[in-house]
Amino acid sequence: MKKVDKHVADRYFRIRTILTVIYLAIGFSVSFLVVFFAKELSHITINGFPFHYFMGAQGAVLTFIILLFINAIVSDKIDEKFGISHERNEQISSGKTLDH
């Protein structure tokens, strides 16, 4: 076991937290914000749909899916940058888990 510099550890947590906040803000905007302005946005048409209906039926769900995949890919990249290996994580995880 090696000690990690405090600022390195903090940086890991900060970058992960900032990204999560950004993802949630985007998710919030495509759902709650669009619903809030549904009437105002209904004059825009997209692929035959009024904009508010499109976002509710397709746009928001597609955004959610894309956000989750971006999160999975980017988190892996960040882990790699901080010297975290997935194989090692697996070994540790299976040993440390409380399987009682």
Place this chain on the structure above:
Amino acid sequence: MDYQFFVSLLLIMASFGLYIGIALYNKARATSDFYVANRSVPPVFNGMAIGADWMSAASFIGMAGTVMIMGYDGLAYIMGWTGGYLLLTFLLAPQLRKFGRYTVPEFIGDRYQSNAARLIAAVATIIISFTYAIGQLSGSGVVIGRLLEVDAAIGTLIGVVLIAFYSALGGMKGITWTQVAQYLVLIIAYLIPVIFIALQLTGNPVPWVSYGEIVGELKALDAELAISEYVVPFTENTKWQFMALMFTLMAGTAGLPHVIVRFYTVSTMKAARWSGAWALLFIGLLYLSAPAYAAFSRFILMTEVAGSSINNLPAWTTAWVDTGQLSVADQNGDGILQWGELVISNDIVVMATPEIANLGIFVIGLMAAGAMAAALSTAGGLMISISAALSHDIYYRSINPNASDKKRLLVGRWSIIIATVVAGLVALNPPGAITQIVAWAFALASGSFFPALILGVWWKRSNGPGVIAGMLVGLSVTLGYIFAAKYGGFTILGIIDTGAGVFGAAAAIIANIVVSLLTKEPPQKIKEEVTDLRYPEQMTYKNGEVWIEEAD
């Protein structure tokens, strides 16, 4: 009809045989198999299992109909039930996985160091899962009953025997792999009819792209009839109810124990993130298709059924009128069926589509197998949650902590069998209250589990008295608002009973924070364990410092 009967029977029997075969192959041999599938499920397959676990008989059969009948306002369900996976995957699932327990109540009990909190959570798990399971079992009874033309009670019993057998045998390990198979069956069954009907109506086999033009035409048809337009927002309830319902469904999704426990079955935090992404993709396939079903069905009903002579309705309508799902009455006696004279049940939209599109008996049989898969997979996941709460959280952690692994497996198996049989017996003649409670399950989960888990993971100062106060206050406020809105006529901003979770969650968070701050802070060890959840497995937070295990 006879021919149809045999094809449906054959397809359903073949799918049942597949599930039993999978369960026999994946027999649980240890408690870690039984509760968390030995934590070795690959993320893609876990994604499919989450999808099947999540999508219930009501999603499969009823959601498209809800969207059709409610118009834009029904889309709160589409966004709420998918958006919950953002909260779950960003804020809870990887962290709960790193904490590494068997059940959600166990996390709450160990994180907050409180047996009382664990028992409250276990009881809440059992109540929510049990009522939800009754809905599944009676739903499967209706499907089997209608398609095999037997009594719905016999249909329910067939479902009960099947679930009890394969979940008791395989535990979480068996259920995981049957859910993967059930996901594939249900999604194929759901997509085939909508693809063909898109092709027939628009000439484009990709329904998600082509139903936009149908929505546009519906708008014009509504304008002609001078009825409120399909796409106009907030016709059923207020804007605030829409948003409160959407929040309640999201937070409830992120707090339902039978969904969270599926994230315990993967190996690492990384695998939990990927599971969430795959799960929402697989769920999205169905949820993106439901509004397409709704638009196509409404279009057909408006153009081919409404406006025709009452004596000359399309042939497929007869069977549905007979079952009471569709009601046509020429009220003004002009010989023509008007749109306003049609009364349509939610369930007809998806189940009638194969007949409307003339897809033949094979697809109708497949549809039945798909609806059964949706009901069975959700019921299986719920049963393992109930069994884990009974046999692990209550029996092992509170009554007999010295039980051997073999004994615990036995208790787990028997509690599944008993829970399934009891749920099945209640489902034979479900009290009216059950459907109500199922509709409120999300409000209850967002008023109890969601705040307890979020604060447990993200606020280390939160403690045992805080979480107990939070859960009790959250449940009371949720139930209080539900009854006040439903029976007392009391509402805030037009928010009705189904949106009560927003008040429950707020009250629970406030109560948890206030009581935590007024009582002793949690011991250093617990606070460090909570901070530790910020980092991947290889990093450990100890004595105020982060340590990394070197790669070998």
